[in-house]
Amino acid sequence: MSSTSTQLPDARLVVTGHSPDGTSIFTFDDIRKPFAPFGPAGSHFTSFHASPTVPASNTAPFPELGTALPRCPPAGVLFCITDIPAGGSAPMHRTLSIDYAVVLSGEIVLALDGGEEKTIKTGEFMVQRGANHAWHNRTQETCRILVVMVGTEKIVLNGKALEATVFGKKPE
Numbered sequence: 001m002s003s004t005s006t007q008l009p010d011a012r013l014v015v016t017g018h019s020p021d022g023t024s025i026f027t028f029d030d031i032r033k034p035f036a037p038f039g040p041a042g043s044h045f046t047s048f049h050a051s052p053t054v055p056a057s058n059t060a061p062f063p064e065l066g067t068a069l070p071r072c073p074p075a076g077v078l079f080c081i082t083d084i085p086a087g088g089s090a091p092m093h094r095t096l097s098i099d100y101a102v103v104l105s106g107e108i109v110l111a112l113d114g115g116e117e118k119t120i121k122t123g124e125f126m127v128q129r130g131a132n133h134a135w136h137n138r139t140q141e142t143c144r145i146l147v148v149m150v151g152t153e154k155i156v157l158n159g160k161a162l163e164a165t166v167f168g169k170k171p172e
Contacts, residue, residue: 072149106143
């Protein structure tokens with residue numbers, strides 16, 4: 001845990017699997033360290049699992065998840081959390097995924113590119129369907145959001161495909 005009083009504890013991950021004879025076993029039980037690509041005062045990300053395809057394999061080796069911004073594989077799934085510090089924001093962006101999210105602690109403002117905003121509080125849920133969006137934590141405590149991202153087809157409206165954006169910019 002960071003020395004900042006509003007920092008949340010690192011997440012513990014417990015993973016199950018099977019022994020060679022098919023008996024259920026625990027294969028992993030440890031603390032996952034967050035990735036802070038924007039420095040210690042910025043958002044922190046902790047990825048727990050990813051699969052390049054759906055349906056996912058329960059017998060494939062458990063994936064090594066590096067230190068990178070959580071991005072859903074195009075035909076896969078990603079399970080992660082993000083901690084957005086008090087006063088922090090994530091700029092406008094779009095992912096090519098459907099994101100199932102729940103606020104585990106704190107609250108967050110979900111802002112859309114058309115100017116609309118909604119505040120989502122602890123225990124509330126979101127289904128983010130490829131909309132261009134930003135996150136704003138306007139409170140004095142860290143907000144932790146659990147997200148399961150599932151790869152989707154591109155959204156095509158009026159014959160135009162909506163591309164992924166990375167913090168307001170289209171990828172090159």
